Amino acid sequence: MVLSDNDIRAAIRSRKLVFQPALSPDQIGSASVDLTLAGKFWVFKRKYAASKKPVDLSRVGFLEATEAHKEKSITLAPGGMCLGITREKILMPPDMIGTLEGRSRYARMGLAVHVTSALVMPGSRNHQVLEIVNFAPFPVTIREGMRISQIIFERLDSPTGKPYAKFGKVAVRQ
Numbered sequence: 001m002v003l004s005d006n007d008i009r010a011a012i013r014s015r016k017l018v019f020q021p022a023l024s025p026d027q028i029g030s031a032s033v034d035l036t037l038a039g040k041f042w043v044f045k046r047k048y049a050a051s052k053k054p055v056d057l058s059r060v061g062f063l064e065a066t067e068a069h070k071e072k073s074i075t076l077a078p079g080g081m082c083l084g085i086t087r088e089k090i091l092m093p094p095d096m097i098g099t100l101e102g103r104s105r106y107a108r109m110g111l112a113v114h115v116t117s118a119l120v121m122p123g124s125r126n127h128q129v130l131e132i133v134n135f136a137p138f139p140v141t142i143r144e145g146m147r148i149s150q151i152i153f154e155r156l157d158s159p160t161g162k163p164y165a166k167f168g169k170v171a172v173r174q
Contacts, residue, residue: 003096003153005030011096017153018091032101032150035086035128039144041074042066042083073143076134084113084142086128086149094123094159098151100130106148110136113149122156123163 005028011017027034048065074082098120102113115131130149134140
């Protein structure tokens with residue numbers, strides 16, 4: 001079952017679902033929560049971004065291929081990509097999952113905020129990493145504090161036996 005705004009507020013009040021920092025009331029929509037962009041971005045290192053040779057993804061990982069930047073804003077060229085992170089850290093209960101979605105106002109301008117990793121696992125306790133791609137034919141600038149993503153919550157019939165904060169391998173320390 002997808003949670004409505006009333007369900008989301010009840011889960012927050014009971015501390016079953018926690019956001020750090022706390023949400024402003026207008027971040028809660030009818031069935032989702034708007035997430036804001038923090039001022040930390042990862043961009044591809046020049047040797048990968050300018051490479052004409054294939055990059056073997058079985059040998060090169062995200063940490064090797066990118067470099068972190070703390071910026072108030074970043075401009076993406078057409079076809080450009082960066083990773084961003086949400087300001088909000090979400091503490092998910094073991095009986096709930098989340099799905100990240102873009103916001104239509106930005107999607108209509110060619111901005112995609114996640115490529116394939118939309119699932120927020122039950123028991124997660126982290127910030128969300130967004131794979132941000134500019135599909136527009138013009139450069140776009142995104143800024144810290146923009147609400148470029150939203151999360152939809154669903155209840156599981158039973159709690160997971162593998163909460164992500166305990167069993168996850170990648171984003172457990174975000």
